[in-house]
Amino acid sequence: MSFFRRFSRSPEAVIGASILGVLVVMALFAPLLFPRDPLSIAGPALLRPFQDWSLPLGTDRLGRDVLAGLFHGARTSLAVGLASAATAIIIGTIVGTLAGFAGGLTDEALMRITDAFQTVPGFLLALAFVSVIGPSLFVVVLAIALGTWTGPARIARAEVLSIRERDYVASARVIGMHPLEIAFREVLPNALPPVLALSSVIVAAAILTEAALSFLGLGDPNRVTWGGMIAEGRTVLRSAPFLSIIPGIALVLTVLGVYLAGEGAVETTAVRRGRS
Amino acid sequence: MTAPLLVASGLHKRFSRGGKTVVALDNVSFEIGQGETLALVGPSGSGKSTVARTILRLIEPDAGNIHFEGEDFLAQHGARLRAGRAKLQMVFQDPLAAFNPRATVARVLDDPLRIHDLADRAHRPKIIASLLDRVGLSPNLRDRAIHEISGGQRQRVAIARALATKPALMVLDEAVSALDVSVRGQILELLLDLQEAENIAYLFISHDLGVVRSIAHRVAIMDAGRIVETGPAAEVVANPKSAIGKALVAATPKLLRKA
C-alpha cells in the first residue's frame, strides 16, 4: 500500500493536511488576490467584519484590510516556520552527527556548547538576538533556529552513537572510506528518521515564536505578520476584539494543522516499518 | 620459505565495562603466510573477533605489534592507513548488518573502486560486472537493493566488495555461520577457488570445527584471550592437545550413523 493511501486513512492526518493545504494556497495566492501592499490604507478605519463585501473581514485602526493581512501573514508564518525549522534541523543534525561520530574531545566540546544553548530559554535567546542585530526576516529565522537546534542535535547524537557500532560502519572503515564520508554518507542518512519525526513540533514552535517576536514588535517591520496584527489589535481590544481574534484563530489553526499532519506522517511511516 | 604475510606478536587488549576489566587478548602471537588459511577457533568470548578487529585496525591493541607485508601496520595513520587498508579486507558474519540499509549492490561495489581510485568513473560499471561474475552472480543484480537479495547472494556481494581492492589477506569473521547449509558449501568452494586464483590468505574465524577442518591449512585454538594450541588443521582436530580443543571436538555435532 502506498504511503499516501495509508496517510489518507487517518482522519487526523487528513484534517491536518487540509488545514496546511488551505494555508499554502493562501500564501501562494496572496499577491494575486491582494496585489496591493497589505500595509497600505484600504478603507475607513475600524470597519467591522461582514459590513462591506469589498473588505469582508473589516479594517484595522489605520484602515488596512484585515483579510489581505491574513493572507500575506500566512506567507510570513509559513516561510519563517519552515525556514527556521529546516535551519535548526540541519545545524542540529550536523552537530549531533559530528559529536556522536567523532567522540572524545570533539563530542565533549560540541555537547557542552549544546548544553549552553539549551540552558538559555529559546525565546529569550531569539529576543536578545533580534534586539541586537535588528529585525529582518533572515535574522528572525536565524534567531528562532538558534534556540531550537539543540533538540535535533541531541537526538541525532544518540542515534549516531548506536549506528557507529554497526557492522556497516566498520565495513566502510575497512574499505578505507574517509571518516567524514562515513559520518555524512553512511551514518547521517540512517540517523535522520527520528530527527525528522520531531520536525512537526519544531515547525509549530517556530511559528509560535515568530508570532511572539512580532507581537513584541521585533518582527520584520516591512511585512505583515499575524503576531503583529494581534499586537495592533490589542490597543483597541475592547472596542474591536475581532482585530486580535481573527489572526489568533489563524495561528491556532496553523499550529494544529502542522501537528496533526506531522503526527499522521510519523505514524504512517511507523506502521510501514512495523509491517515490513 | 618467503617472509610471512602477516606477523602479529604479543597483542594485548583489555576492555573495561561498568568498572570491570575484561582481558580480551593476552599475549596473542601468530603468523599467516601468503595464500594460507589460518583458522581461529574458540568458544564465544575467547577473543577471536577481537583479534580480527585488531588486525584490521578497527580496535587499537594496548600492546603488541602487527607487521603486514613487512611494514609496521600499527604505525600507519590517516590517509596512509586508509590507502593501506586496500590489501587487508574483511567479510562479516551477518551480511545484512554489514551493508548500509540504503545501499544497492552497485554502490557497495563502487565504493572501494572510487576510494582507492582503481578505475575512473566510466570504467567502473565494467569492473563491477566482472566482480559480480567472479563471485558467481548475475550482473543484472547490480541495481537491486541489498535488502532485496537473498542471504547467500549478499555474502557473495560482500566477498566481491572485499575482492575489489585485490587484497592479500581477507579476514572472514564467522562469514558462513549465518548461511543455510547448502549455501554454506557453495560459498566455501568460492573462497577456495579465489584463494587458488589470487593467492589470497584468509584469517578464518569460526566456532565450527567441521567447517574449519574442511577449509583451513592451519588452526589456532583460543581460550580466554590466549592462543592455547596451533597446528595443521587436520592434526589438531584429530588429536587436540589443549583442554578447550578437546571440548570443542567433543561438542561438535556428529551425524549418528547407527547402522
Add this chain to the structure above:
Amino acid sequence: MTPRVFLQELGVSYRSNGTEVEALRDISLEIRTGERLAIIGESGSGKSTLALAIAGLLPASTRIEGRIDWPELGRVPQNGRDIGFVFQDPASSLNPVLTIGEQIAEVARTHLGLNWRQSYKRAEELLHRVHLPDPASALSAFPHQLSGGQRQRVAIAEAIAARPALLIADEATSALDTIVQAEIVTLIQELIVQDGMSLLFISHDIALASEIADRIAVFRYGRLVEIADTNRIVTAPTEAYTRQLLDAHMGLDVEPLLRKAEAGKLS
C-alpha cells in the same frame, strides 16, 4: 500410543503488502507422548512458523487452515502451562528489567496457583534443575548479568516452570557456541526424560538433530519433505533433498574441501 499433538492438513499463510504468502501447506504429523521430534529445514522452510502455530503465537492476521488437536488434554492448550517455548535469543525473550526470580516465579504463580513465597521456592528449584551455579543468588540477578548460555538455562527453567506437556525449542542453541550448545542439548535431554515431556526441536543442523531426536521431519518451502526415525533419515533417506542436507553437513569425518581442491589441482 496416542499422540500428544496431532496436526491435520495444517496450512498457514501471511498477508504481506497485499499479497498472500504461504508459509506452510498441508502439514500432517503427530508429536507422540514423550518423544523427541526434530524439525529440520533451511530458511524459508516454515519450520519456525510451525513452532509458532503449535504454540498459538502467530499474529492474529494470519490465516490458519486444518487442525491442531491435543487428544490427551481435551481442552484448548494454554501457552506457558501446556506448552513451554524456548526462543533462539534469550537476550530478547527475557525481560531485562525483571530479576530472574520474578520472571520464573510469575510463570509458576500464574499457572500452578502458588503464592509468591511458594513460587520463589519453585523458581529456585527450577534454577537448580537447569544447573545454574548458585541458584539462590541467581534469583535476584538480572538477565544482563548472566552469560548467553546461562540466560538460555534461565529461559528453559521458565519454559518448564508449569510442567508443560510439550517443550518447543526453536533454534534454541543456534546463538551459542558449540561447547555451550552441547551443554544445553544435554540439559534439554535430561529434563525431557525427567518430566516425561515431548520435545519439538527446531533446527537447521541435521547432525545436531540426529543427536537429540527420536524422529526427524524435514521441511522445505513450507512443505513436509519426509518424516521418519532418525536412523532411517540419516542412513537411508528417501528424498533427494534430505540426502542433499546430509551431504552438506561438514562433520569431522568427511573429506575436507581443501584436500579435494588440492587433489583436483594435481590431476
